[in-house]
Amino acid sequence: MKKKNILVAGALTVGIGTGALLSTPQVMSASSNVVLASVEWVTSQINPVKTKVTELETKLANQEKEIASLKTQIASLGNPSTPPAQSTNMVYTTKDSVTIHSGATRSYKVIATKPKGTKLEFVDTFNSSTGLWYRVKVSSTVYGWIFSGDVSTTATTSSTSVITTGDVHLRKGATTSYAILQTLPKGTTLKYISTFVNSKGETWYNAQTSAGVKGWVFGGLSEVK
Known part of the structure; x- marks a missing residue:
């Protein structure tokens, strides 16, 4: 009787061990699938965010470039009370009496008159309905416009x-x-x-x-x- 019980107990032990061995891979496989699914879900959520961040960074970079360009344009226009940037371009009056005006036509106020051969630094040009005009430096704070037909870009003899x-x-x-x-x-x-x-x-x-x-x-x- 004792021998029979021993055999039965051994059989049960072997069955339980075999069942454990057979069931363990199934549990591990299920766990791996859950982890893999979780990783894929997180990745699917992160990728659109990364794409959105990249798009925002690109837009920000473009806006910074546009702002820098606008600042440059504004600076080039200058404040009316602020003299424009210095220039090394020169014109020379070719007539006995050449008028410098407040605007780029002769209808504007005359702010200065220069004799033949006067050297003037110009800082800008403008093509009006009457032709090309130069914006010239009259003094350290005053600028005006002179008609191209009254000046030359090459030196002339000064009046004496x-x-x-x-x-x-x-x-x-x-x-x-x-x-x-x-x-x-x-x-x-x-x-x-x-x-x-x-x-x-x-x-x-x-x-x-x-x-x-x-x-x-x-x-x-x-x-x-």
Whole structure:
């Protein structure tokens, strides 16, 4: 009887061990499948996020480039009260009396008048309905526009003399209301000093006689050489 019980117990032990061996791979396989599924799910969630982040980074980089470009454009326009960037480009006046205007047509206010041979630095150009204009530096803070037909990009000879083309008065100022210093006959040669356009639009030349007398002569009765 004891021998039979021993055999039965041994059989049960072997059965349980065999069952354990047979069932363990199934449990392990199920666990692996769950882990694999979890990894695939997480990956499926992460990939769209990575793609979205990449798209946002690209858009941000493009926006930064656009902002930098706009800043450059704004800087190039400049503030009206701020002088533009310096330039090494030069033009030279080719006529006896050349006017510089506040805008790129002759209808704008005259802000300066320059004699023949004056060298001017230009910082910009503009093609208006009347032709090409240069934006020139009049002083450290003042800029104006000069017509291309009145200047050359190559150096010209500076004016040194004023020749009277008729009998003309040498006056104390650049209008007929000023006192007469003396009357100069036609053909008189004077030392040229500067040019001025008065409020009436008249051109006057500041000049000096051979005797050292300085005054103003009307441009309509004299010319700069």
